[in-house]
Each structure stands twice: as C-alpha cells, then as structure tokens.
Amino acid sequence: MFTVDLSDKMALVTGAGRGIGKAIAAALAGSGAVVAVNDIDAASAERTAGELGRGARAFPADVGDPGAAARLVEDVTARYGRLDILVNNAGIEPKAPILELSVADWQRTLDVNLSAAFYTSQAAGRIMRAAGGGAIVNIASIAGHNIPLPNRSSYVASKAGLIGFTRECAREFAAYGIRVNAVCPGVIETEMTAESRSNAAQLEKWLADIPQGRLGQPPDVAGLVLFLCSDGAAYLTGQAINVDGGKVML
Numbered sequence: 001m002f003t004v005d006l007s008d009k010m011a012l013v014t015g016a017g018r019g020i021g022k023a024i025a026a027a028l029a030g031s032g033a034v035v036a037v038n039d040i041d042a043a044s045a046e047r048t049a050g051e052l053g054r055g056a057r058a059f060p061a062d063v064g065d066p067g068a069a070a071r072l073v074e075d076v077t078a079r080y081g082r083l084d085i086l087v088n089n090a091g092i093e094p095k096a097p098i099l100e101l102s103v104a105d106w107q108r109t110l111d112v113n114l115s116a117a118f119y120t121s122q123a124a125g126r127i128m129r130a131a132g133g134g135a136i137v138n139i140a141s142i143a144g145h146n147i148p149l150p151n152r153s154s155y156v157a158s159k160a161g162l163i164g165f166t167r168e169c170a171r172e173f174a175a176y177g178i179r180v181n182a183v184c185p186g187v188i189e190t191e192m193t194a195e196s197r198s199n200a201a202q203l204e205k206w207l208a209d210i211p212q213g214r215l216g217q218p219p220d221v222a223g224l225v226l227f228l229c230s231d232g233a234a235y236l237t238g239q240a241i242n243v244d245g246g247k248v249m250l
C-alpha cells in the first residue's frame with residue numbers, strides 16, 4: 001500500500017470489524033490517521049481497533065438506527081476533539097427474488113446501506129463545516145450503476161441511491177470545504193461474497209467478465225479510499241469511481 005500523510009487526521013470508518021472496512025481502517029491508520037472503528041458487532045470492532053493500535057478505539061453501533069448513528073459521530077468527536085474523515089462502509093446484502101423479499105429486509109437494507117450515510121454525513125458535516133473541511137467516502141457498488149444483480153433488488157436500489165446521495169452531498173458540502181465521493185467495488189473477496197464464490201459456475205462467470213482476470217481484495221478498495229481522503233484528491237468531489245479490475249467501463 002502506498003502511503004500519504006494523514007498524521008494530523010481523525011477518521012471514522014463504519015462496518016470496520018472485518019472485510020473492506022477493516023482494510024480501509026488499516027490503510028488510514030498506516031498513513032498516520034487515528035481511526036475510530038465502528039461495527040454493529042462489538043467484538044469485531046474491538047479486534048480491529050486492537051490490531052490497528054495508534055490510538056484506535058472501537059465504537060460499536062448500528063448505523064442503520066438514526067439516533068445511534070448520530071450518537072456515534074458525537075461520541076467519536078467528543079473522544080478525539082475532531083473528525084476529518086468519514087467512511088460510510090457498513091453494508092448488508094439480503095438475497096431474495098422481489099416476489100419473496102420481505103418488507104422488513106427491503107427496509108433494513110435501505111436503512112443500513114443508504115440512510116445511514118445520511119445520518120452520519122449530517123452529523124459529521126456539521127462538525128467538518130465548523131472545522132473548515134473534511135472528506136467523506138461512501139462505499140457503494142458497481143451494482144449502483146444500474147447494473148442489475150439477480151435477487152438483490154434492495155441492495156441495488158440502496159447503492160444507486162447512495163451514489164445519488166453522494167453527488168447531492170458533494171454539491172451542498174463543497175461550500176464548506178468538504179469533499180464527498182463514492183467508491184464502487186466490483187467483486188471483492190470478503191464474507192459478503194463467500195457464498196456466491198463457493199459456487200464454481202458463478203465464480204467462473206465472474207472471472208470471465210473481469211479483464212484483469214482476478215477478484216478484488218479488500219486492500220484494492222482501501223487504496224482508492226486512501227487516495228480520496230488525501231490532499232492528492234483536493235479537486236475531486238461528487239464522483240463514483242469503480243474499482244473492479246475493469247469489469248465495468250463507463
């Protein structure tokens with residue numbers, strides 16, 4: 001992983017107990033940032049924070065709950081006195097055909113994958129505005145670019161919404177020196193894709209569609225997030241950037 005200097009920065013990463021969020025937390029900490037590690041699962045948040053060191057602490061919370069998400073941002077800011085970087089990474093992916101998907105699963109997906117970014121960005125935006133700037137990165141998906149995935153209607157809708165919210169947020173927050181971008185991973189090797197990857201036919205089909213001929217690893221996503229949080233991306237906002245081995249070329 002390349003490094004940038006984030007040694008005076010404070011970052012909050014949601015869903016960082018494992019997978020892509022954990023790799024993002026590690027990349028930010030590796031560049032000098034102090035990282036607040038959120039996850040709905042307290043044990044995995046503690047584990048990540050312990051592995052990161054450098055003042056990292058666990059902040060367990062369900063970001064799909066509006067009160068809990070706002071409190072999370074308040075608690076982190078109260079603990080560290082600032083918040084420079086927010087990465088909205090927590091996500092879920094219920095699988096069911098539309099005709100069978102429950103209303104509860106539909107709603108929960110929108111709560112965690114889309115509304116949570118509004119809750120945390122609103123709270124963090126107020127803090128960053130007062131401080132004169134910041135960077136927000138939302139982890140969307142190539143599925144958010146109107147690319148249908150079978151049996152994942154709530155997921156696809158939530159990620160398309162997250163890309164739209166990213167653009168609106170970037171437009172409104174630009175006046176406050178806050179940059180907002182989305183990262184759209186392709187197929188990354190994490191627990192989220194474990195079941196599908198264990199299906200040999202599915203795996204072969206995925207690989208055939210990826211020009212680079214391999215699935216992504218969490219650090220592949222973390223590298224792009226790190227860049228977007230750095231001063232190197234100072235003139236970059238409102239974008240939704242794919243990191244997918246060339247699977248989707250827009």
Ligand code: NAP
Pocket residue numbers: 014015016017018019020021038039040041044061062063064089090091092112139140141142184185186187188189190191192193
């Ligand atoms: P993952 O391995 O399932 O990790 C997601 C983490 O988020 C888990 O630790 C999970 O906690 C946590 N989480 C779930 N709901 C939460 C909530 N309400 N509040 C706080 N934390 C919560 O998934 P991943 O593959 O790393 O995915 C990370 C992000 O990348 C997601 O937004 C996902 O949609 C996106 N993405 C992934 C891929 C891919 O191929 N993997 C592709 C495109 C986009 P638990 O331990 O309780 O489950």
